[in-house]
Amino acid sequence: EKWKKGSRLLSALVGSNILLFSSTLVTCVFATDADIWETDMLIFLCIVMVICMSWMVFQIYFSWKNKNAILHTDCQAGPIWMRGGIILFGAGTLIMTVLRIVHASDYLGCETPMKLVYSVIQSGFVVVQTYFLWVSCKHCVQIYMNATRCGLMVLLSINLTLWLIAVTEESGYHAIEIERYLEGNVTQNHTTPAEGPSPRSHNCSCKSICKFIPTEYYYLYPFNIEYNLFASAMIYIMWKNVGRRIDDNDSHHYGLGPGVRKHIPLFGLFLGMAELVTGLVMFILYEVGKTNTVKYTLSLTTFYFFHVVSLGLMSIANLVGIIFFQLDKRSMDNEKNPSRTLDMALLVGATMAQYGLSYYSIIAMVASTPFTLLSSLTLVCSLLTIIQHSLQNVFIIEGLHRLPPSHLVTSRTRKDAPKKAQLPSDTQKVDSQETGSPHSVPAAPDHPPDRRMSRRATLTAQLKSHLKKRKTLKDIYLFLFLSNLIFWIMPAFGARIMFDTGLEVEFYGFTLWTVITNMCLPFGIFYRMHAAASLLELYSIS
Amino acid sequence: EKWKKGSRLLSALVGSNILLFSSTLVTCVFATDADIWETDMLIFLCIVMVICMSWMVFQIYFSWKNKNAILHTDCQAGPIWMRGGIILFGAGTLIMTVLRIVHASDYLGCETPMKLVYSVIQSGFVVVQTYFLWVSCKHCVQIYMNATRCGLMVLLSINLTLWLIAVTEESGYHAIEIERYLEGNVTQNHTTPAEGPSPRSHNCSCKSICKFIPTEYYYLYPFNIEYNLFASAMIYIMWKNVGRRIDDNDSHHYGLGPGVRKHIPLFGLFLGMAELVTGLVMFILYEVGKTNTVKYTLSLTTFYFFHVVSLGLMSIANLVGIIFFQLDKRSMDNEKNPSRTLDMALLVGATMAQYGLSYYSIIAMVASTPFTLLSSLTLVCSLLTIIQHSLQNVFIIEGLHRLPPSHLVTSRTRKDAPKKAQLPSDTQKVDSQETGSPHSVPAAPDHPPDRRMSRRATLTAQLKSHLKKRKTLKDIYLFLFLSNLIFWIMPAFGARIMFDTGLEVEFYGFTLWTVITNMCLPFGIFYRMHAAASLLELYSIS
Incomplete structure (x- = not known):
């Protein structure tokens, strides 16, 4: 086996540099209220998002074209509820970006046009990324492994940066709201004025930050935050699975089982x-x-x-x-x-x-x-x-x-195993032989019928007890x-x-x-x- | 193999709770200048350190008494330079705590006596912990595994807390020094007064914090900081090794080789x-x-x-x-x-x-x-x-x-391998047979002498080139x-x-x-x- 840690390390270094650079930009934007910085940050994010989008399109194209690209799939990666979640939260994020585009085109005269460009690119990014993750979240990529690792890490970095921005914006919004509330509340009045001036600067005196936190789509922030986190988790799993060779027989089937x-x-x-x-x-x-x-x-x-x-x-x-x-x-x-x-x-x-x-x-x-x-x-x-x-x-x-x-009954986990477990009379057809399992089989299938009956009775009792427990567990x-x-x-x-x-x-x-x-x-x-x-x-x- | 993740998770939860509780206490002490909090923190730390000391003594006693306690040792854990480092930094920390005891007994009238007690207990803790790590850093403990994991995690938490305290104290000291310098510097004067009042509160107006950062043993802080980090790394490795069964034949010998x-x-x-x-x-x-x-x-x-x-x-x-x-x-x-x-x-x-x-x-x-x-x-x-x-x-x-x-020469890594590699005429006695290695052996040992000579010439050339590279690498x-x-x-x-x-x-x-x-x-x-x-x-x- 080739030493894959070197390639992983390289992509991790690339990704962490992008992540740290964009995080420092984000903190600079939200700590010092310079208008020029926000435009710079938006330009940087747009460039990275465009790079990621083109990489994802190339990746989808190449893995579709090259038959050797995806020899194995990881069945445990990207279960249906996670892919469903990313569609749901992606839809929320898309609505949010559309609202932002409307907002930015309203304020086009008094705000930087980069916001409009940024929102348009972000909506494209969300669509492409959601499609990319839906299609290829289970893939164990086997071609251009170094490039794939780096691409995934850049994608992960930009998702974490977008998450950071969303969290910071939302926190800033909450801080303003709570401060306003505390100022209005007479009983708490003696605590707030003594504190530092930093939260106060988020008030609407500064144009750029205030416009960056519009209130109308505030309730869509949780979707945006979860979207980026779900995407990050799925991308990380894809990154771990690059170059992995899985024995397909050995896979458990996750997902909404029967x-x-x-x-x-x-x-x-x-x-x-x-x-x-x-x-x-x-x-x-x-x-x-x-x-x-x-x-x-x-x-x-x-x-x-x-x-x-x-x-x-x-x-x-x-x-x-x-x-x-x-x-x-x-x-x-x-x-x-x-x-x-x-x-x-x-x-x-x-x-x-x-x-x-x-x-x-x-x-x-x-x-x-x-x-x-x-x-x-x-x-x-x-x-x-x-x-x-x-x-x-x-x-x-x-x-x-x-x-x-x-x-307990079949040594091999199958998608239809729970169904069998509920019908213990079917358990005679133990399929451990056909799958060639190395595990020990508690219920040997070739016993004579009389001995099998008592064995089956014990098994049924055990199963009933188990099913009861599973019901309670459910x-x-x-x-x-x-x-x-x-x-x-x-x-x-x-x-x-x-x-x-x-x-x-x-x-x-x-x-x-x-x-x-x-x-x-x-x-x-x-x-x-x-x-x-x-x-x-x-x-x-x- | 028993499922060890459950026990690990339990000890990690115990350790992280102690770590987070003490970290919150530390930030409370260093953020709000209440004298009572420092005493509370010192009492808490003293209790945890005493528990850790008694646990370490028990652990040393039990692993000495019980012959089955340490069946395997991890040769890669605790190399000699790390154990030497912990002795060196431990000595520095010990000098620092002794100086602190002297300092605390000088100021016994105007300061809380807990500082004296704390310094005395800390010096004992350093001695016991250094001995404990020196003796048992390579051990793969096989008895009372749950208790050992929890004990190690508590020990790790307290070391990280002590590290946090040392770093905070040192940073506070530096902040005061730099602020004084910037105040004295006329050209920089316009930046400092505009900023928040928080670093100013570290000035000597507040008695408790100022006494906590004495200047005379300031140059020993780096030793203290490194001591706690080295100890933490060694404890973490011990924790990972609890219950591990290592094939002793398979071990590489690390340390200062020949x-x-x-x-x-x-x-x-x-x-x-x-x-x-x-x-x-x-x-x-x-x-x-x-x-x-x-x-x-x-x-x-x-x-x-x-x-x-x-x-x-x-x-x-x-x-x-x-x-x-x-x-x-x-x-x-x-x-x-x-x-x-x-x-x-x-x-x-x-x-x-x-x-x-x-x-x-x-x-x-x-x-x-x-x-x-x-x-x-x-x-x-x-x-x-x-x-x-x-x-x-x-x-x-x-x-x-x-x-x-x-x-290249012997498929098995040995402590004396570099010595052999420098004397290629000795390489005939390839000892892959006696160690029973499953690896492929490039130089087969039983060839007739004429073929072996040419093989040996190639090997020598390769080795020379390698040695040159190794010399440059050195x-x-x-x-x-x-x-x-x-x-x-x-x-x-x-x-x-x-x-x-x-x-x-x-x-x-x-x-x-x-x-x-x-x-x-x-x-x-x-x-x-x-x-x-x-x-x-x-x-x-x-």
Whole structure:
């Protein structure tokens, strides 16, 4: 085998240089309010996007033309929910860019025309990239490997840069909104004027930044952010798979398996939907209550209560799931799987940000002196967040590593295995022989009928017990999926409760707390979406 | 094989929680100037250190008592230069803590007694940890694996926290010093007063923080910082090795091989020593020149010229090394090696920080209008830094993956292989048979004498050519080792040239530039030390 680390290192260096250069440009633009810098950044981004678009077109053309280009595909990469997600979020991003084009052509006289060009190019980029990822996310490219690695890394860098820009714009928008709110709020007035002048400069005195954060398409930002992250994850997996040779027999079939259709976990669905609907109602009440100072404390307290109860329920569900895993001993899948490794790394990495935020909150709550109801609710909420994240990570990662339960009957995992497992009378036709599996087969297929009966009875009992557990696990998966979804919706669409009590702001000061929140919260939001996606995957393969 | 990821995940969650909690405490202490917080942080750190010390003592005792505890050792972990480094830096840290104890007992009346307790416990911790790492850094622990993993992770967290504290204290000290200098400098006066008040609060108005940064043992900080990083790297390798079963026959012997004694690369030594001495002289002139405003611009320009010339030479050396690697085709070592993977990750990760700093510098230089000699020097220096880091990473990582050249003669890598390679008449006794190697053997040992002679002649010619290349490579390794050492010494002991020209400070403002520098520079300094260590390893095994 050729040494592929050298080529990987080269492409990683190219990609990281582009990423760091554009990140420095972005921070320069958002830290110092020079109009000329924004135009420069937009020109640079346009050039990189055009390069990426032409590379993607070439790549699609060459892999279509050259029959040896794609000899292997990685079945675990790009499952259907991820490709569906990228279509959904891509559509949101496309609507956003179209709105931006309209906006930029409105303001063409008083703004740089680069914004129009940038938005047009970005919309083209989104279309080409979505098509490219849909077509080739499973490919293990075997031609022009160095060029492919570099191209993918440049694409990854530009996606991360676009993510950074979106997050920064959204945070800036929130900072302005919260500051306005705090200024209007008389009781909090003594904390804000003492702080540094940096958030104030985002006010509309400076034209360029203010126009860059238009309010009308504000609710589409979460889609844009998730689109870039999903695309980055898929591109990274493609990069890892360049030059990989996979034994096609050895592949598990991921995706929405038949299990989804066979059994509907009503309990999980009911509980999850109840939480989702309650959360949405709470969220709307809270957003509406912001304008009314009298109702505000009530709606905030209720909102915190909802958080505490939901997080408690989710922790219990995670704990039950972990206990089920401990009871139901199965062999673990230790095979190489870049998608799963990335999932694990992203889940654990994103958790760190949420841990940090929670610990900052806890320290502030413990230290601030009048210990009110809101402080205790914040404290409990932060503690539960830490517990829930830890338990959920253990649960999801253990779940991702478990072989499907059909492993008990057939040693080879098949797409139709869950169907067989539900009809134990069919398990006689064990197909381990035809696939040539090296694993040990618990149920030997050539036994005489009398012995086979007792064996089958044991197997049936085991399977029934397993199916029951799987049903409960499905309930848990579905409940946790819906819960994580509502916990993604609330902060992604604007509920920043850690600002609204004013307790942390008072303790850390507005600037420091804004910096902490803006650094941690995007990863926390990403965690929820990613956990929801992983739970959906677990649900579909269980 | 048992699924070890679950246990790893558990310990990682425990460790990351401790790390994040202590990091939030540290930022709280250094951001808000409350005296009570520092005492709380010290109490927390003392408790964790005492727990770690008792765990280490138990671990040493149990692995000494239980014969089954250490069945395998990882020969690649903890090479002699790393263990030597931990002794050296540990001694520096110990001197520093002793000085701190003296300092704290002097100020016992006006300061919290926790400082004394903390320093005493820290000195004990350093002694126990250094002994623990010296004894057991190669161990692959097989008993109480969950407890061992958790213990190691807690130890890793506390080391990273101590590193964070040391870096923060040192940066604070530098910020005060540079601010004082800029205040005294009349020409720069218009930039500093406009900036935020946050660095000013570090002035001696606040007692607790100021006493925490005593000046007399300031030059020992780099030792303390490197000690914690070296310890962290060794602990991480131990953690990865818990429960690992290594085939002992398969191990390469790292460490100061006999090659070091056989050939002294005079050219590399001469050039490297010249650079080291010039660098030290320049550094002292620059530090002395700081007080004299007339000589200052001259010494600064000379210092920059030295940087540019050295970085250029190092880039050329790296490039020559990479070309040599391309000419000298050898099979690459793709075996699992946690130490090497960590080395790669740390090198590439730390490079990112240096890239970021350089790009910020480049943007500032391109944008600031009067393009003076100093601006162009800064620009060239930043560009060369990026190029040199990229080339050096490729060079070191490719070097770490190459099998030793003795692979041509004997298929098995041995500690005494270089000795044999230098005496080709001994190569007849090829010992591939006795070790039972599965590799292909290029020189078959049982040929008749006449055919063996011609084979031997070819081998000798090949070996001579290889040895020549290896000699040149040794020159390159030694030169780069000494160069990286001087580039570690200069910033670690206080040369922050990116502040002294005042160009970046003018562009970004003092606060933002301090934040950027304080975040990036510690990793840049770490990169230099780590690159030097890796080059020493390459030198010793080449």
